[in-house]
Amino acid sequence: TKWVYGFGNGKADGRAEMRNLLGGKGANLAEMSVLGLPVPPGFTVTTELCSHYYDHDRTYPDELKAQVQAALGQIESVVGARFGDKANPLLVSVRSGARASMPGMMDTVLNLGLNDETVGGLAARTGDARFAYDSYRRFIQMYGDVVLGVEHYRFEDELEGIKRERGVSLDTELTAQDLQTLVDRYKAVVETDLGQPFPQDPEDQLWGAVGAVFGSWMNQRAITYRRLHDIPASWGTAVTVQAMVFGNMGDDCATGVAFTRNPSTGENAFYGEYLVNAQGEDVVAGIRTPQNLTKVSREQAGSDLPSMEETMPETFRQLCDIRDRLEAHYRDMQDIEFTVQQGRLYILQTRNGKRTAAAALRIAVELAEGGVIDQREAVRRVEPQALDQLLHPTLDPKAKRDVIAKGLPASPGAASGKIVLTADEAETLAQMGDRVILVREETSPEDIHGMHAAAGILTSRGGMTSHAAVVARGMGRPCVSGAGDLRIDPKAKTVSVGGITLKVGDVITIDGSAGEVMQGEVPTVQPELSGDFATLMGWADAVRRMKIRANAETPLDARTARKFGAEGIGLCRTEHMFFEADRITAVRRMIVAESVEARKVALAEILPMQRKDFVELFTIMTGLPVTIRLLDPPLHEFLPRTEEDLAEVARVAGVDLGRVRHRTAQLHESNPMLGHRGCRLGISFPEIYEMQARAIFEAVVEVKAATGETVIPEIMIPLAFSKKELDILKAAIVAVAASVEKEKGAKLDYLIGTMIELPRAALRAHELAETAEFFSFGTNDLTQTTFGISRDDAGTFLPDYTRAGILEQDPFVTIDRDGVGELVSLAAERGRKTRPEIKLGICGEHGGDPASIHFCESVGLDYVSCSPYRVPIARLAAAQAAL
Numbered sequence: 001t002k003w004v005y006g007f008g009n010g011k012a013d014g015r016a017e018m019r020n021l022l023g024g025k026g027a028n029l030a031e032m033s034v035l036g037l038p039v040p041p042g043f044t045v046t047t048e049l050c051s052h053y054y055d056h057d058r059t060y061p062d063e064l065k066a067q068v069q070a071a072l073g074q075i076e077s078v079v080g081a082r083f084g085d086k087a088n089p090l091l092v093s094v095r096s097g098a099r100a101s102m103p104g105m106m107d108t109v110l111n112l113g114l115n116d117e118t119v120g121g122l123a124a125r126t127g128d129a130r131f132a133y134d135s136y137r138r139f140i141q142m143y144g145d146v147v148l149g150v151e152h153y154r155f156e157d158e159l160e161g162i163k164r165e166r167g168v169s170l171d172t173e174l175t176a177q178d179l180q181t182l183v184d185r186y187k188a189v190v191e192t193d194l195g196q197p198f199p200q201d202p203e204d205q206l207w208g209a210v211g212a213v214f215g216s217w218m219n220q221r222a223i224t225y226r227r228l229h230d231i232p233a234s235w236g237t238a239v240t241v242q243a244m245v246f247g248n249m250g251d252d253c254a255t256g257v258a259f260t261r262n263p264s265t266g267e268n269a270f271y272g273e274y275l276v277n278a279q280g281e282d283v284v285a286g287i288r289t290p291q292n293l294t295k296v297s298r299e300q301a302g303s304d305l306p307s308m309e310e311t312m313p314e315t316f317r318q319l320c321d322i323r324d325r326l327e328a329h330y331r332d333m334q335d336i337e338f339t340v341q342q343g344r345l346y347i348l349q350t351r352n353g354k355r356t357a358a359a360a361l362r363i364a365v366e367l368a369e370g371g372v373i374d375q376r377e378a379v380r381r382v383e384p385q386a387l388d389q390l391l392h393p394t395l396d397p398k399a400k401r402d403v404i405a406k407g408l409p410a411s412p413g414a415a416s417g418k419i420v421l422t423a424d425e426a427e428t429l430a431q432m433g434d435r436v437i438l439v440r441e442e443t444s445p446e447d448i449h450g451m452h453a454a455a456g457i458l459t460s461r462g463g464m465t466s467h468a469a470v471v472a473r474g475m476g477r478p479c480v481s482g483a484g485d486l487r488i489d490p491k492a493k494t495v496s497v498g499g500i501t502l503k504v505g506d507v508i509t510i511d512g513s514a515g516e517v518m519q520g521e522v523p524t525v526q527p528e529l530s531g532d533f534a535t536l537m538g539w540a541d542a543v544r545r546m547k548i549r550a551n552a553e554t555p556l557d558a559r560t561a562r563k564f565g566a567e568g569i570g571l572c573r574t575e576h577m578f579f580e581a582d583r584i585t586a587v588r589r590m591i592v593a594e595s596v597e598a599r600k601v602a603l604a605e606i607l608p609m610q611r612k613d614f615v616e617l618f619t620i621m622t623g624l625p626v627t628i629r630l631l632d633p634p635l636h637e638f639l640p641r642t643e644e645d646l647a648e649v650a651r652v653a654g655v656d657l658g659r660v661r662h663r664t665a666q667l668h669e670s671n672p673m674l675g676h677r678g679c680r681l682g683i684s685f686p687e688i689y690e691m692q693a694r695a696i697f698e699a700v701v702e703v704k705a706a707t708g709e710t711v712i713p714e715i716m717i718p719l720a721f722s723k724k725e726l727d728i729l730k731a732a733i734v735a736v737a738a739s740v741e742k743e744k745g746a747k748l749d750y751l752i753g754t755m756i757e758l759p760r761a762a763l764r765a766h767e768l769a770e771t772a773e774f775f776s777f778g779t780n781d782l783t784q785t786t787f788g789i790s791r792d793d794a795g796t797f798l799p800d801y802t803r804a805g806i807l808e809q810d811p812f813v814t815i816d817r818d819g820v821g822e823l824v825s826l827a828a829e830r831g832r833k834t835r836p837e838i839k840l841g842i843c844g845e846h847g848g849d850p851a852s853i854h855f856c857e858s859v860g861l862d863y864v865s866c867s868p869y870r871v872p873i874a875r876l877a878a879a880q881a882a883l
């Protein structure tokens with residue numbers, strides 16, 4: 001087996017396509033070598049060797065040593081130095097490199113090959129003893145830390161100690177003699193801590209470093225990182241060994257990092273930083289202020305430190321040339337590491353650069369417009385989730401964050417405002433022009449007006465599908481939910497966390513994309529939806545198959561959804577329309593009514609309001625399908641809570657308070673999520689659904705008369721588990737339609753379908769499809785009922801499940817393909833068998849999650865429906881799923 005792949009001198013055994021075998025770093029070094037770029041020679045030990053190492057009790061195959069020897073020999077002949085040679089030593093760097101970049105693994109050991117003897121050779125050949133001893137002490141420090149496991153601070157203490165003794169403050173002020181003393185002290189530290197001297201044999205050093213890279217593949221940080229990013233352990237890491245070049249040999253030396261385009265804005269301008277007379281880790285360590293690469297960016301930054309363009313014009317030109325070649329070759333923005341040794345430029349690494357969402361869009365669009373990539377590739381290049389950053393005001397990345405609490409990133413965007421603890425307060429203050437953050441233990445439907453008035457919502461309880469999270473996402477309000485450390489004291493009107501006590505009226509900032517809560521106001525920046533955004537979304541729309549609808553019930557949500565490109569409404573949760581302050585009492589009166597007659601009186605009052613809602617919705621969505629779900633209240637959300645509520649209901653219903661109280665107690669449920677909700681309510685009280693159907697049909701007639709537009713409503717029955725429920729309810733709706741047709745002399749077109757929210761409904765889908773003309777997968781409830789995990793309480797224990805590796809992701813965020821997903825695909829299949837043309841969609845929160853959208857494409861759903869602010873994400877994700 002070939003375990004070792006050499007590169008350098010214009011040749012290489014590997015290529016960029018071999019990143020699985022050589023890791024990202026190794027593959028790109030090989031590629032750059034072949035391109036003729038100035039890459040110091042080296043070799044890469046394959047990821048397969050890493051797997052072999054773990055499969056064979058952490059040992060190497062016999063033939064490995066000879067292969068490494070031969071590859072080292074190649075480097076020696078290109079460089080003209082020998083590994084371990086006292087007079088003319090070759091030094092190497094050893095770096096890890098997996099297929100996907102993985103912070104948390106051992107990264108780099110520099111200057112390997114130095115020992116008590118070779119250091120003299122290096123000093124003599126370079127005529128620079130200070131440089132030689134500085135390199136040696138850096139090597140002992142790095143190797144001691146990452147390979148031998150000596151605590152980092154042990155070396156730092158010695159370094160500080162000697163600076164104190166010499167009365168200097170900078171490392172660069174230490175003399176060659178000082179550094180030699182430091183080397184002795186470092187070696188003593190290693191010997192004390194490990195009971196063994198620092199390894200002097202360069203071969204031992206090399207194998208030690210290779211073993212450390214492989215060992216780091218299984219360290220805890222790397223394991224955690226892999227779990228979070230779905231990277232299989234079987235991939236393994238490669239190790240790259242490369243001849244050292246030195247950026248720390250004087251003022252004609254430098255080291256730096258460059259991006260072929262600006263990684264924060266995407267502007268097609270060379271961008272980067274460098275340090276004169278330094279080694280790579282100095283840039284990262286932030287000891288010295290790096291200088292700008294170009295004159296323009298130096299001037300923009302208002303820096304007095306000269307740019308590379310000004311101090312090393314010739315080298316800078318070479319670097320610019322390499323920038324053009326690498327970007328043209330990789331057809332993407334590159335992040336390049338380089339070193340200048342005595343005026344000679346070397347490239348040590350290139351990779352696709354990390355970038356902000358705005359930069360990703362701009363780069364993808366400009367590359368496509370420049371003909372470097374095609375439009376489909378541009379669509380593929382932008383991560384849908386990242387669009388979130390663009391759709392909401394976000395915290396100014398330059399601003400300082402004083403984080404006082406953490407919760408779940410429930411609804412993205414950032415907002416600052418005064419703390420308020422009740423919805424009414426939120427509304428009052430907002431009306432007076434204040435920006436407020438509504439802080440609650442959890443929210444309920446009664447808080448909607450306050451949530452609407454607030455700039456952001458913060459709760460101390462609840463998960464990603466808690467009421468606060470779902471409603472906030474729907475409204476496009478930033479929300480941090482389940483910040484468990486918050487203590488809210490409504491009496492004292494304070495919120496305390498970690499020793500800090502804030503009062504109502506104090507200003508906080510929440511970042512719903514990061515789940516962070518900050519004290520005071522942090523500046524934000526506004527979103528920009530035209531330009532590159534619009535261009536890329538247009539390309540995405542051209543390739544996607546699935547339609548994108550929105551979950552919306554208010555006119556504001558519906559308008560937002562259209563603005564973001566929704567192609568209809570996939571879920572109008574009518575119960576949300578019932579919480580408006582002016583109707584909640586009528587709704588409560590209907591719920592607690594003890595007779596059909598009493599209920600009908602209350603319903604008659606609600607009917608015109610509902611009709612008006614639908615007229616508005618249909619008008620906003622003209623020409624597009626609108627799915628209206630009949631009432632699905634977890635009943636407890638509607639019951640009167642306070643004494644005032646009870647009294648109010650009693651007053652308007654004209655019954656005595658005791659009766660209302662008794663009835664409310666009667667309706668109380670221990671498991672409301674599994675209680676008298678969804679179509680069960682319609683079965684018990686058919687007049688409720690009849691009223692809603694009438695409101696819908698009358699609205700259709702009214703819109704037709706007013707605008708000439710024909711609306712085809714899709715009426716959806718929630719939480720059914722049998723065809724029988726559907727038969728009964730469909731018959732009632734059809735009867736209402738017939739009477740509206742008769743009364744108005746109109747002809748109505750409509751669909752009646754159901755949600756699939758229960759495992760039984762999925763299993764009996766072939767029967768349900770006999771009655772239902774469409775299915776919409778309500779994966780919130782379907783997840784809840786498949787797992788038997790309450791969606792409102794999951795937040796308290798699901799993190800333990802992900803930590804323990806039982807669940808990889810929160811199943812309420814990303815669809816559980818194995819369980820819930822199987823029910824979805826089985827129901828789709830069974831439904832289609834009965835009714836081949838059945839319309840299939842999804843309207844649970846998963847409809848806005850890119851991974852779940854890929855799943856929906858694979859099952860062949862007709863559309864996904866999600867909160868208005870997720871519509872662009874869904875458009876892009878659906879396009880990528882179709883590619």
Ligand code: PEP
Pocket residue numbers: 571573632757777778779780781782843844845
């Ligand atoms: C669902 O259950 O997935 C759904 C969309 O309905 P709701 O969230 O209103 O229960």
Ligand code: MG
Pocket residue numbers: 757778780781
């Ligand atoms: Mg549901």
